[in-house]
Amino acid sequence: MPSSGTTLHTHDLLLGQQVVPYQLLRSKRRSIGFLINDHGLRITAPNWVSQAEIHSAIISKQRWILEKLQARKERIAQPAMAPAAIADGSVLPFLGLPVTLQVRYGKSSHFDEKTATIVLNLPADASQEKIQKHLLLWLMNQARRRFSERLPLFAAQLGVQYHSFSLSNATTRWGSCNSQGKIRLNWRLIHYAPHLIDYVLVHELAHLREMNHSPRFWATVQSVFPHYATARAELKQQHVGSLPQLHK
Numbered sequence: 001m002p003s004s005g006t007t008l009h010t011h012d013l014l015l016g017q018q019v020v021p022y023q024l025l026r027s028k029r030r031s032i033g034f035l036i037n038d039h040g041l042r043i044t045a046p047n048w049v050s051q052a053e054i055h056s057a058i059i060s061k062q063r064w065i066l067e068k069l070q071a072r073k074e075r076i077a078q079p080a081m082a083p084a085a086i087a088d089g090s091v092l093p094f095l096g097l098p099v100t101l102q103v104r105y106g107k108s109s110h111f112d113e114k115t116a117t118i119v120l121n122l123p124a125d126a127s128q129e130k131i132q133k134h135l136l137l138w139l140m141n142q143a144r145r146r147f148s149e150r151l152p153l154f155a156a157q158l159g160v161q162y163h164s165f166s167l168s169n170a171t172t173r174w175g176s177c178n179s180q181g182k183i184r185l186n187w188r189l190i191h192y193a194p195h196l197i198d199y200v201l202v203h204e205l206a207h208l209r210e211m212n213h214s215p216r217f218w219a220t221v222q223s224v225f226p227h228y229a230t231a232r233a234e235l236k237q238q239h240v241g242s243l244p245q246l247h248k
């Protein structure tokens with residue numbers, strides 16, 4: 001949601017055993033509102049309500065909040081989705097291009113750029129399940145490698161330091177970043193063109209300068225990724241949990 005003129009602050013609150021990060025939005029509304037969205041918990045409160053009052057409102061709502069957050073977590077943790085009926089000869093998107101899957105025993109699994117082939121090191125009679133599993137792990141590895149190469153570059157350009165990154169299997173979001181500098185990135189991004197991956201990395205890193213989507217945040221993104229708006233629009237057309245539509 002575009003937030004012009006409003007400021008979002010990220011806070012942490014301990015609910016039971018769980019640290020629950022939440023974003024606080026001050027507004028002219030008359031009561032405290034709760035929302036669970038792609039960024040987690042968001043609370044909207046009137047300007048005149050104190051932090052202590054907000055906390056007691058959260059605590060009185062904690063059951064609802066924890067249940068909702070849990071439900072969201074479960075949705076995200078759904079089994080990793082591999083392309084249906086993947087087998088030798090299947091075509092799938094990799095870094096934004098259609099590539100052919102080849103099952104060949106011998107050399108370690110790799111991507112052959114010349115022939116646009118992902119070669120999986122498996123016996124010819126490997127079961128479909130095995131092929132899918134192997135492919136998934138391989139793709140995740142590629143994603144991890146790419147993220148770990150690109151993140152430091154953009155972090156340096158933005159002048160930020162992140163704590164760590166991990167792969168996510170979310171079906172609702174491409175990435176996230178918390179105030180501790182822990183970044184989560186969707187491994188499925190590896191299906192997409194390099195500039196789209198870079199955009200997500202820059203977006204999450206830029207949150208280390210601005211924990212919101214204010215004009216200042218977008219200016220930060222733009223400072224290292226001038227064409228962010230096109231990349232953002234392209235990604236918006238995609239469903240996170242499914243394979244990208246390849247544009248020819």
Ligand SMILES: [Zn+2]
Nearest residue numbers: 203207212213
């Ligand atoms: Zn964001």
